[in-house]
Amino acid sequence: MTIREPEVVDLPTPRGLMRTQVFRPTGDGRHPGIVLYSEIFQITAPIRRTAAFLAGHGFIVAVPEVYHEFLPAGTVLAYDQAGADKGNELKYAKELASYDDDARAAVAYLKNHDNGNGRVGAIGICLGGHLSFRAAMLPEVNATTCFYATDIHQGSLGKGKADDSLARIPDIKGELMMIWGRQDPHVPGEGRAKIYSALTAAGTTFTWHEFNGAHAFLRDEGLRYDAELAHLTMGMTVDFFRRRLS
Template structure:
């Protein structure tokens, strides 16, 4: 589908949270999806991912996750300094702040004139995969995709010592898709097993897709990008959203 895009500023905690919003150009109502970036915020790869998802028939909103720290429009470079900066920004943000941001974007989508009533989902990459996992605790979220979400297994997220996300698996009422790369050192096999065991114990409806790929394999820039695995993962992600909202 042809899409349109815009930037929208929405205040959260007296801080302007900038969002990249992409939606189908064709008239009608569509499900709304909160899209989370990695630690580098709204870079070219993230904007393209958000736009691509919108092209399948969704209204997508991607927030700047460090809006309390970085000036609006700040995309962090994909280099060592940028990685240090992104991790430092994360360490200055509390889990409660991340959670309030999630609720703010979901409320924005729920009130959006192009979003179908009661149809909300979430997706995210890296730290955004963890944020997506937590956003799924909101009862109005029906489907969530976590792409190589970091810190879910050990609670590492933001300023807090332990986000306690894994222990809250029972709070996820919608469906969940976990996308992992088997060569990802950040989420090794034992870490994935911890998450899956907790989800099984909680009775969460979830699926796991494993790819012979590295961390950030879906980011279409850099040496770790795997086009084939990315396309397969995209098929699974869009398939979940369409099945839930068919």
């Protein structure tokens, strides 16, 4: 399936316009929507390629700039120490409520898209894995994939480093797919076990997948990229979204 040239839309939020890139298939058919949350570096080339991959499999993919209230529209942070430092600084400067307001704006946009089928999912990577986890708490979100989601086990997302993501797991009514790398120092085994136990105790519908991979194994830039693992897990993701959203 071929895709259109990405579109740029500015979605209104309580803290200003949120620049969002939209990738979607060609033709006039109706397709499910997916919010794709980036890492701390915003909409980098690997994130754009991930969005194009999903759009090419039949989804309308909206990729918001997660730090829109702090950085000029279109800002991309580099995959270097300075970029990581700035991304981590903003991750803890942003209000938790702002992350949630952004999710509502992106989900509403996709749910009402002229070429949408009314069903919406979410996917996220690293920081984005946590943001997609929180987006799953919205009743409109039917399916969510989280790649090595950071901060959930510590409850440390947002300003004040005191999120309520574990406590709000009962709000998740759709299905989750949680994907982890065992060699990821950001979410060690005890942290993963804590999240697994909380999901199980809440009766959440979810699948759990751990692989021998490092943090950022999905990103097709850098030495931690694992092409075979990326191919496997993105195939799993497409199958999951087709089952839940089509």
